[in-house]
Amino acid sequence: MNGYLELGLFLPSTKGGLVMARNLPSEREATWGLNKEVVLAAEASGMEFALSQVKWRGYGGESGHWDGAQESFTLMAGLAAVTSKIKLIASVAVRTINPAVAAKMAATIDDIADGRFALNIVAGWNKFEYAQMGLWSDDDYYLNRYDYADEYLTILRRLWTEDGVTFDGKYFKLEDCRSNPKPKAPLKIVSAGQSEGALAFVARHSDYSFIGRMNDSAKQLGELARKIAGLAADQGRSVTSYTLLNVVAGRTHEEAEARKAKYMADRDEVAIEEWLRVSGFDKNRADYQTLPPETTTFMSVPYIVGSHEKIAAHLDSLAQYGVGGVALCFPDFEKDVPDFIANVLPRMASRQNAMIRT
């Protein structure tokens, strides 16, 4: 297989991005200005999409990691107005917005974007984001989160296509509910997650699925992508698998490694401890296991450190194994995005026809 690899940005809409360290450029508060600048650059280079995450609470420490996060729908509405080709993906935390409200917000942004809008469904894993606003009092929500998301998406789809929706579910009740305007075409649905519930949800509802744990090889990702495609095919559907990648690049291998060494030296231990605590890795627990420092500094997300050539080769190998696309994140978006466009993109065999396709 020698496929084409779609590329997009995992936007700098959260303070600190995917590196939990002090003294980073991304430690500055996330701004509209930076998000607009990098999305326009990505669009001009032929990249296909941009995704912003939804985050309601961060981890403190000196870096204030994720303490600030732009709201995903409003950010994407702004970006929809200033772009013309790139697909825009907002994230909805299903616990926070009634589906009838989200249906109309999404249809409105899709109108602004002229059909370029898609929705990332976030079932929610982090109780402390939602409990602070009184939206997670039931302790079994985590176990049922994909049932809840399933009902939510069933409602969204019906509101996008039907005139008056009556629905009597376990979590939602609608009575002749109206939602206009409707999107001109069905909105694409994106989701992430590899738990059993997440995979069942992906097979039933998603068009794009984000997969990948930190040390997964391109081959393992390809195998998982095929497994997901098979689960979707059983339901008469097709799903393309993407992955997330944090890119630490340098002109040489040594330069990139020096960047990584600095992040490791500047690890924000306080923010990391809080992130681990709310993720179920409380160090006071008897079964607490220490994680490798790279895992925590880079938030357990796949990352690559290396020269432009090494990064281009890795992305090409993802395409060869059947991964459909990659959402790119960087420690310093302002400098790293132009650097990636100038020095990595032209080296990628899996992007040779990018401008012709867009």
Ligand SMILES: Cc1cc2nc3c(=O)[nH]c(=O)nc-3n(C[C@H](O)[C@H](O)[C@H](O)COP(=O)(O)O)c2cc1C
């Ligand atoms: C590309 C990508 C985007 C994500 N966006 C969000 C987000 O906006 N908000 C959030 O709380 N979690 C987000 N997540 C986490 C997933 O929604 C999911 O909770 C996580 O992968 C755990 O999966 P699980 O539910 O199968 O355990 C994202 C993950 C990926 C890979």
